[in-house]
Amino acid sequence: NMIKVAVVGGEGIGPEVTDQSHRILKWFSARRGIPVALREAQYGLIPYLATGKVLPDDTAEAMEEADAILWGATGGPETKEVPPAARKVGSLLSLRSKYDLYANLRPIVANPALADSASLKASVLKDVDFIIIRELTSGIYFGEPRGIETLPDGQRRGFNTQQYTTSQIRRVARTAFELARTRKGRVCSVDKANVLETSVLWREEVTALHQAEFSDIELTHLYVDNAAMQIVRAPSQFDVMVTCNIFGDILSDCAAMASGSLGMLPSVSLGPPDRLGRRKALYEPVHGSAPDIAGKGIANPLGSILSVAMMLRLTLNRPDDATLLEKAVDTALAGGARTADIAEPGAKRLSTQEMGDAVLNALDKV
Amino acid sequence: NMIKVAVVGGEGIGPEVTDQSHRILKWFSARRGIPVALREAQYGLIPYLATGKVLPDDTAEAMEEADAILWGATGGPETKEVPPAARKVGSLLSLRSKYDLYANLRPIVANPALADSASLKASVLKDVDFIIIRELTSGIYFGEPRGIETLPDGQRRGFNTQQYTTSQIRRVARTAFELARTRKGRVCSVDKANVLETSVLWREEVTALHQAEFSDIELTHLYVDNAAMQIVRAPSQFDVMVTCNIFGDILSDCAAMASGSLGMLPSVSLGPPDRLGRRKALYEPVHGSAPDIAGKGIANPLGSILSVAMMLRLTLNRPDDATLLEKAVDTALAGGARTADIAEPGAKRLSTQEMGDAVLNALDKV
Numbered sequence: 001n002m003i004k005v006a007v008v009g010g011e012g013i014g015p016e017v018t019d020q021s022h023r024i025l026k027w028f029s030a031r032r033g034i035p036v037a038l039r040e041a042q043y044g045l046i047p048y049l050a051t052g053k054v055l056p057d058d059t060a061e062a063m064e065e066a067d068a069i070l071w072g073a074t075g076g077p078e079t080k081e082v083p084p085a086a087r088k089v090g091s092l093l094s095l096r097s098k099y100d101l102y103a104n105l106r107p108i109v110a111n112p113a114l115a116d117s118a119s120l121k122a123s124v125l126k127d128v129d130f131i132i133i134r135e136l137t138s139g140i141y142f143g144e145p146r147g148i149e150t151l152p153d154g155q156r157r158g159f160n161t162q163q164y165t166t167s168q169i170r171r172v173a174r175t176a177f178e179l180a181r182t183r184k185g186r187v188c189s190v191d192k193a194n195v196l197e198t199s200v201l202w203r204e205e206v207t208a209l210h211q212a213e214f215s216d217i218e219l220t221h222l223y224v225d226n227a228a229m230q231i232v233r234a235p236s237q238f239d240v241m242v243t244c245n246i247f248g249d250i251l252s253d254c255a256a257m258a259s260g261s262l263g264m265l266p267s268v269s270l271g272p273p274d275r276l277g278r279r280k281a282l283y284e285p286v287h288g289s290a291p292d293i294a295g296k297g298i299a300n301p302l303g304s305i306l307s308v309a310m311m312l313r314l315t316l317n318r319p320d321d322a323t324l325l326e327k328a329v330d331t332a333l334a335g336g337a338r339t340a341d342i343a344e345p346g347a348k349r350l351s352t353q354e355m356g357d358a359v360l361n362a363l364d365k366v
Numbered sequence: 367n368m369i370k371v372a373v374v375g376g377e378g379i380g381p382e383v384t385d386q387s388h389r390i391l392k393w394f395s396a397r398r399g400i401p402v403a404l405r406e407a408q409y410g411l412i413p414y415l416a417t418g419k420v421l422p423d424d425t426a427e428a429m430e431e432a433d434a435i436l437w438g439a440t441g442g443p444e445t446k447e448v449p450p451a452a453r454k455v456g457s458l459l460s461l462r463s464k465y466d467l468y469a470n471l472r473p474i475v476a477n478p479a480l481a482d483s484a485s486l487k488a489s490v491l492k493d494v495d496f497i498i499i500r501e502l503t504s505g506i507y508f509g510e511p512r513g514i515e516t517l518p519d520g521q522r523r524g525f526n527t528q529q530y531t532t533s534q535i536r537r538v539a540r541t542a543f544e545l546a547r548t549r550k551g552r553v554c555s556v557d558k559a560n561v562l563e564t565s566v567l568w569r570e571e572v573t574a575l576h577q578a579e580f581s582d583i584e585l586t587h588l589y590v591d592n593a594a595m596q597i598v599r600a601p602s603q604f605d606v607m608v609t610c611n612i613f614g615d616i617l618s619d620c621a622a623m624a625s626g627s628l629g630m631l632p633s634v635s636l637g638p639p640d641r642l643g644r645r646k647a648l649y650e651p652v653h654g655s656a657p658d659i660a661g662k663g664i665a666n667p668l669g670s671i672l673s674v675a676m677m678l679r680l681t682l683n684r685p686d687d688a689t690l691l692e693k694a695v696d697t698a699l700a701g702g703a704r705t706a707d708i709a710e711p712g713a714k715r716l717s718t719q720e721m722g723d724a725v726l727n728a729l730d731k732v
């Protein structure tokens with residue numbers, strides 16, 4: 001049975017970096033006999049101009065039938081050329097919701113080869129290897145009521161609803177506990193239970209699930225403000241961190257810097273498991289569309305390429321190939337391959353394509 | 367006319383550190399002829415056991431009549447010995463609300479003397495000198511409706527309301543713009559306007575006020591996730607940052623680490639200006655009650671002492687004395703004075719009291 005992968009570069013630097021991860025995926029398909037059916041599809045301003053939809057029917061179909069989506073990026077100045085209403089249909093947020101991609105996994109691993117371009121000290125980055133699991137389809141991103149109203153005195157009032165139900169909390173906490181079992185066995189749940197009722201419920205439900213089914217895992221709790229501080233102070237203390245949508249958004253970008261470079265970071269968003277435990281998955285680099293460098297061919301493709309490594313592990317069930325790819329990236333970096341974002345001053349800067357070449361060369365040599 | 371200051375050490379390490387800043391304040395009163403009337407008052411478990419109130423009437427009166435409050439800390443295990451209902455009356459959140467202390471100022475300044483104990487590289491900490499203004503009396507901290515409900519299917523649902531009105535946004539933005547005029551003239555407003563309606567309104571109102579009254583100030587906007595990253599990547603880029611309650615809570619702790627040490631950071635929460643521009647003010651170190659080291663006499667009093675410097679500048683109208691105190695702290699640090707939290711391995715560690723002595727010695731020598 002072929003595993004179906006939709007390849008959607010999207011906007012900004014998305015297409016450029018996805019071109020490289022696409023090459024990598026084809027290498028694994030051809031050389032390591034992985035049965036994937038790759039289908040490329042467009043997203044964003046270009047299809048909007050042609051069809052009136054940022055997510056045209058063909059792309060929607062490709063993503064619908066896919067087991068995994070290799071996603072590039074969306075956003076940037078193109079956004080302004082599409083009316084907000086047309087932008088909303090098929091937006092990244094609506095896709096997360098449509099496919100119920102509730103568990104967003106963002107691994108944070110510091111690569112010693114990049115210590116020079118990091119803002120944290122090498123001693124602080126030592127042994128950093130954790131993963132943030134962000135709830136992705138609920139919370140204040142989707143809560144109702146929401147809006148801007150005009151008050152009787154002529155003032156305006158903006159409002160949003162942060163909300164979580166028992167099952168929404170438990171299913172993402174379950175993903176965290178299960179993942180911790182395959183790692184160092186530690187989960188840190190992050191909330192603001194000293195202020196927010198949503199967080200009080202979050203803490204209670206995470207604790208209850210832990211006691212009922214995962215007492216072999218070490219569970220700790222941190223307030224979100226303290227978590228932000230600890231991520232900068234001593235990121236190596238964490239194994240698996242689980243938190244709500246908005247806190248995860250903020251903390252994972254904070255942690256991105258703790259890893260040394262945003263351009264290096266992969267992610268996946270997982271839907272609910274089917275009877276065989278398979279989960280629909282959207283793989284994407286953590287960096288966004290980076291409009292300032294889009295089209296220049298200088299973006300770092302390693303976030304997208306390492307997302308393919310996550311795909312090999314989680315969707316394609318090829319942990320050895322995942323490790324192989326991660327090692328090839330390490331080899332390329334150890335050999336001095338650097339795109340502009342991770343280059344020390346004066347060092348040679350590879351183009352996006354050349355970085356793809358460097359990883360493929362390393363793979364060919366294995 | 368005497369300026370009234372209530373001195374409230376509170377719980378955890380609060381009383382220890384406030385003892386030292388209290389000594390400093392007395393030094394300025396005596397030696398520099400500052401007309402302050404100091405009134406000490408208790409807060410927390412001790413008065414609760416004696417009177418049934420964490421904020422006894424005497425303390426409430428002292429804080430009510432005060433122009434400025436020098437606050438220590440609250441929280442820690444003591445919290446559990448007071449029933450939640452009794453804890454809520456007179457809690458820090460309720461005090462912020464009662465005195466309408468809507469503008470929370472947290473300066474982030476990296477001291478080169480502490481580069482060794484920081485997690486960021488010295489090159490990244492160079493020239494870091496910004497101030498986060500956090501809206502403190504609205505947003506998701508205070509929004510209604512809020513609670514935990516049981517749904518028809520037996521599940522529970524937690525909910526909170528993020529909310530801002532025109533005037534709540536404008537008044538804190540005004541504080542930011544006015545402060546920027548006395549500094550480098552730059553304001554960065556932080557929101558999540560790509561997702562939240564509250565943030566859309568926030569951005570519109572900040573922009574409108576800027577155009578109407580502060581076009582001499584440079585205004586930029588950042589999404590909160592990007593702001594968290596930028597604070598770790600290149601904190602020296604900021605001058606004044608203004609944001610909502612919950613984002614400010616997270617970002618200021620993240621930035622605390624960017625400064626090198628939490629124990630060093632002062633803050634003030636300001637109420638609305640009266641006709642003479644005077645604002646009720648609560649000064650407190652950013653660190654909390656630190657229960658693990660409470661009562662040991664080893665906490666760093668510099669956050670509280672530097673809060674007195676802020677008081678000299680903002681309430682007592684003595685900018686020269688504020689600078690004098692800041693210089694005395696620099697002198698003490700340059701001379702090697704270190705409490706445990708900022709000591710390099712092997713360095714001599716001063717007690718809380720000895721650090722107070724070191725600053726007083728430096729003051730005496732001026």
Ligand SMILES: CC(C)[C@H](C(=O)O)[C@@H](O)C(=O)O
Pocket residue numbers: 075093249560561591
């Ligand atoms: C673009 C934005 C809506 C999105 C989010 O906030 O989820 C992005 O920041 C992310 O983290 O994927």
Ligand SMILES: CC(C)[C@H](C(=O)O)[C@@H](O)C(=O)O
Pocket residue numbers: 194195225459615
């Ligand atoms: C203790 C807590 C309620 C408080 C807050 O979240 O405001 C604290 O974290 C702070 O930043 O002053």
